[in-house]
Amino acid sequence: MKTMNIKEELARTSVELFARQGYAKTSVQQIVDAAGVTKGALYHYFNSKDDLLFDIYDRILTLQHEHLTEIISRGLPAAETMRLVCEDLVSTSIDWIREGTVFFRSQHMLSEDRLEEVQRRRREFNKAFTGILVRGQEDGVFRTDIPIPVLAANFFSDPHYLSYWYSPGGAISREAVAAQLTDLYLAGLQAK
Amino acid sequence: MKTMNIKEELARTSVELFARQGYAKTSVQQIVDAAGVTKGALYHYFNSKDDLLFDIYDRILTLQHEHLTEIISRGLPAAETMRLVCEDLVSTSIDWIREGTVFFRSQHMLSEDRLEEVQRRRREFNKAFTGILVRGQEDGVFRTDIPIPVLAANFFSDPHYLSYWYSPGGAISREAVAAQLTDLYLAGLQAK
Amino acid sequence: MKTMNIKEELARTSVELFARQGYAKTSVQQIVDAAGVTKGALYHYFNSKDDLLFDIYDRILTLQHEHLTEIISRGLPAAETMRLVCEDLVSTSIDWIREGTVFFRSQHMLSEDRLEEVQRRRREFNKAFTGILVRGQEDGVFRTDIPIPVLAANFFSDPHYLSYWYSPGGAISREAVAAQLTDLYLAGLQAK
Amino acid sequence: MKTMNIKEELARTSVELFARQGYAKTSVQQIVDAAGVTKGALYHYFNSKDDLLFDIYDRILTLQHEHLTEIISRGLPAAETMRLVCEDLVSTSIDWIREGTVFFRSQHMLSEDRLEEVQRRRREFNKAFTGILVRGQEDGVFRTDIPIPVLAANFFSDPHYLSYWYSPGGAISREAVAAQLTDLYLAGLQAK
DNA sequence: TATGAATGAGCCTTCATTCAT
């Protein structure tokens, strides 16, 4: 049980440390000490410190892509789809809040090619999200007086900002925040 | 006169580099090379690399505090005050977008005591902002069904997120974004 | 039968890699990958990476000793013996050119006691070779105006240098080179 | 006087150690300890350990090129030119015997682009040397029954091999070896 | 016999900072 999954333990530990102290201030030595293994073990499972970081991005991007795709595929009306997407994005961001902290703060620490991959996948996600906005505008349920990029940024900023203020286990539940932030967004988005 | 320029040049150069490559990936050597001075000169004006970073936080925090205080001091109604505050915050964030990039990404690179000071001053700002929300709720113009921290975060996230998507000099003007994001926020905030 | 092949395959592969990239730049992992076995297998047949290297020296030294001894034992005149020895040394060096590459470049990578053994055996070989020179001088067929060590070095340098310029399978055949280098050597060596 | 020329001291020390123990077995720490400085000092003057190695090749190649060019430029007959070139090559190789030791053993430790440069410059040298052989053949003073590459290798091997047997300060003087090896070479080279 | 996960010492290199000039 103890050494059962060294790789997972290393992933868990590194996210924890990267979120708390930042990628640059976390040494490989700190990670292996915290995980109770040696450097050799880490480099047996990961090719570099950068891999440890990229794994976090990969996990989050894969998850978000799957959720978004699944919700859109249900074929619900734009407003309803948007509500589900937004609530899911907030909920998921809370579930993976440590990963999110790293995700938004440490992009510039990725190697160049990894950064490109991350940006490409984020653009894809963005495009799918934007698609819902466009459909809502065509259906006359979303306002059209504000450019799409502004409408999109107005929501994306929320899950992004969570790690700066929200404490899991605090007074406000995960579900409540998800519902409230979604509500605020949809209120602003609504066609008059 | 000359020395004044050197110090300012170092400040300008370091923000630029920190924003582009991150604090950790920017070496003191790169900064002095880009500024066209030598290390000795840098250490004449700044005690450490950390000072260069803190200066950015100090500049932004001072500015935001001044603007917020000034606007509140006008004694306008809550909704009107809020509109001015939000527009100003977005506009200012765009004017200082490179500083903002560093501000939100590099907190964990600050030395411990500097970090505490930054957090204290941000809390103060937050409190003043929150004060407007409370006043608006008491006046019956802002909705009360959503906790204050969520309402605050819902706006703070916007200027924060600007550096991730907004390009100064692009299709959407600084004033337009400020008005649009403020509009969206106030639409959500409005009591029904 | 199978295990025998594994050991030989490892020996073959390691010479190949050592010759191409040098001993230091060749990792044990590369060797086992190229040989299609695992590390455990390698360490089953060899005690260390150093053993793999020493084996090359042992093979070459044994071979050269056998050939030299055999030729000398024929009891031919010095000049004739020398011709046969030189031609054989060049031919053999070409046949084992990869081993030769390693032999001359990687001595300092041997462990101390192994190095001593190699040096002892090379001295022995040298002594036997020198014996032919002395005999030729006594018989009046080899020049005596140049010190023996210089005469010896003048030939040893040739097989040594082969790996720096000769390509097996190129325009000049193995036999031709052997005859030509021997010819050049004997021309210089000849008493006037 | 003591720290007067740290860069030269580092160059001297590193050649010494590379020649004695090999490049791979010499650590940067050993070099700086032996030179009485710290690692920072070394990396102030050299970009990498590889630079320290390449500097040796550069020094030798520059020297050899200069000497060869100068001698050829005198416009003497081929046999006379060849005698001067060979004697100089042996003499110089003895003067720089530690550099030579490294030169011939550590090529494979050079970085890829550096290796290419070294090979290009060696080819140039070879071409100029070969030019003398061709001229001598045309003039009827050098034998023509052996291919040029073999004739060239027959001499190049000698300075190459020096570090394996010659001890400066031993019984045979630098000038004597130079004259003797040259004599042996020319005796073999002579047209009949 | 053979595996390959894990070790741990050591390596090259970077870099913020200092200080004699």
Add this chain to the structure above:
DNA sequence: CATGAATGAAGGCTCATTCAT
């Protein structure tokens, strides 16, 4: 005021070797 050579601690990473299975 300003220089830039030199420091020295720390960092990421490699790799020959071991050992439980």
